[in-house]
Amino acid sequence: MxxxxxxxxxxxxxxxxxxxxxxxxxxxxxxxxxxxxxxxxxxxxxxxxxxxxxxxxxxxxxxxxxxxxxxxxxxxxxxxxxxxxxxxxxxxxxxxxxxxxxxxxxxxxxxxxxxxxxxxxxxxxxxxxxxxxxxxxxxxxxxxxxxxxxxxxxxxxxxxxxxxxxxxxxRPPINLCVVGAGVDAQPVVEIAAKLGWRVVLIDPRASHGRSNYFPDAFEIIKAPLDSLIENADELTWLAQTDALIIMSHNVKLDAQGLLLSLKSSAKYVGMLGPLHRTERVFTQAGLNRDKFERPFANPIGLRLGGELPESIALSMISEVHSFLAQKDAKSISGIV
Structure with missing residues (x-):
């Protein structure tokens, strides 16, 4: 629909x-x-x-x-x-x-x-x-x-x-960039696409980001992230990005995702993973989390409960949605 x-x-x-x-x-x-x-x-x-x-x-x-x-x-x-x-x-x-x-x-x-x-x-x-x-x-x-x-x-x-x-x-559709195209990224792309968002999916790994697994992605980019960072000024989609989610499960790729986000127009940057791992990612990127130049969410998502990839995806997209809409994401009825 x-x-x-x-x-x-x-x-x-x-x-x-x-x-x-x-x-x-x-x-x-x-x-x-x-x-x-x-x-x-x-x-x-x-x-x-x-x-x-x-x-x-x-x-x-x-x-x-x-x-x-x-x-x-x-x-x-x-x-x-x-x-x-x-x-x-x-x-x-x-x-x-x-x-x-x-x-x-x-x-x-x-x-x-x-x-x-x-x-x-x-x-x-x-x-x-x-x-x-x-x-x-x-x-x-x-x-x-x-x-x-x-x-x-x-x-x-x-x-x-x-x-x-x-x-x-x-206004045009929301442009979401997702760094990391593992199995758990599938429901993220699917939910975002159902909302009418345009999703650019990035993953240079040969075993990830296959088009038949991500039919709803607006674009799948297989180029190395360091080349994207180097040529960021020439990437129109990067200049149009509203939000960026980093979820590659690879410290080096996640670090490159952070650096890429600083070249984008993202108003929201979120990263999957616990705080102690995130410190390793920032160290790998040569960045200081306290001085990061974008609104940064980690651990990413709202407290919805559930451990399935679909629940986690819903949690993440819900937070991005509420942030971009400038809403508080609280219960309308006040029941929770």
């Missing part, structure tokens, strides 16, 4: 002229709702949808509403009121207790694909962009512009000349 906008657009782009498509966007919510304003879903006339706007409860009706867009060639606004007993959402037994308003817009060559081809190209090239949709029935109206990477990601409604737009600043 493609849930991030870039993943959805990747599926759409391959078939954009082979099917009829509708872009569904939540533009307003009140009370409780599964997704919030700015969430997207792509729907085609084969009965397929990519992304979710609810927990799967509303999607079948949204599909029916989308067919009316194809018939008319115009956009529609639909509203689901989970507080009203006569509303369809209530009858479906959703019971979230909120209101969700959704804008449906047909996407076709005739309306310049709502500029989604430009959005897809920009996000795929690790760029930021501005995307605004007029909240109205009838002929779809959108605006698009490229933005610098310093742009603040946000979603808001904006009124201009009597028209209301949903305005978004969209």
């Amino acid at each position: 493609a849930n991030t906008l870039t993943s959805m657009l990747n599926v759409w782009y391959q078939q954009k002229d082979q099917c009829q498509w509708v872009l569904a966007t939540i533009f307003e919510t009140q009370g409780s709702s599964y997704r919030k304003s700015g969430a997207h879903m792509m729907i085609n006339d084969l009965g397929q949808y990519h992304g979710l706007l609810s927990g799967g409860c509303l999607e079948s009706d949204i599909m029916l509403q989308a067919r009316r867009c194809w018939d008319s060639g115009e956009g529609r606004i639909v509203e689901y009121d989970m507080t009203e007993e006569q509303d369809l959402a209530w009858k479906l037994g959703i019971g979230c207790g909120g209101v969700v308003k959704i804008l449906l817009q047909p996407v076709s060559k005739q309306n310049d694909y709502l500029y989604l081809n430009k959005v897809y190209s920009r996000l795929s090239q690790n760029g930021y962009c501005y995307f605004a949709q007029q909240i109205t029935s009838g002929e779809p109206q959108v605006e698009y512009a490229e933005l610098p990477s310093t742009a603040q990601v946000k979603v808001e409604q904006w009124e201009h000349k009597g028209q209301v737009f949903l305005k978004q600043v969209l």
Whole structure:
């Protein structure tokens, strides 16, 4: 299931002229709702949808509403009121207790694909962009512009000349670099990819990093790490890295991973292993942990419990996720 906008657009782009498509966007919510304003879903006339706007409860009706867009060639606004007993959402037994308003817009060559081809190209090239949709029935109206990477990601409604737009600043997928491609790296790559992250996997060892073991990796690099460090200024993916995880289980490779992280744009660096081993890695790298120039997590991960590789991977990715999102990773309910 493609849930991030870039993943959805990747599926759409391959078939954009082979099917009829509708872009569904939540533009307003009140009370409780599964997704919030700015969430997207792509729907085609084969009965397929990519992304979710609810927990799967509303999607079948949204599909029916989308067919009316194809018939008319115009956009529609639909509203689901989970507080009203006569509303369809209530009858479906959703019971979230909120209101969700959704804008449906047909996407076709005739309306310049709502500029989604430009959005897809920009996000795929690790760029930021501005995307605004007029909240109205009838002929779809959108605006698009490229933005610098310093742009603040946000979603808001904006009124201009009597028209209301949903305005978004969209960012590219999170770029995760993983140094070490052993068996325990498989669930790390898989979970990150499910989140829509782009994972670059590095391991020069011949027995590691085989593509059939890591089908979800965006790229697998087999070059020696010292050559990557030496040529760091020429590596675009390194300059785009948001987070870097070191887990080769080899002191020398881990030390090189530390040195590589200092050449990257990583806002988070984490290393698998106990503290006493980490001291050996820093010594091997000729670095001082107390003066390391990146936010550094070791032992990496949240205290989730569990000893299986999948549990450890979940723990690590959860910490990276919360750090990049600037959240505290505490229990929402307070039960723990």
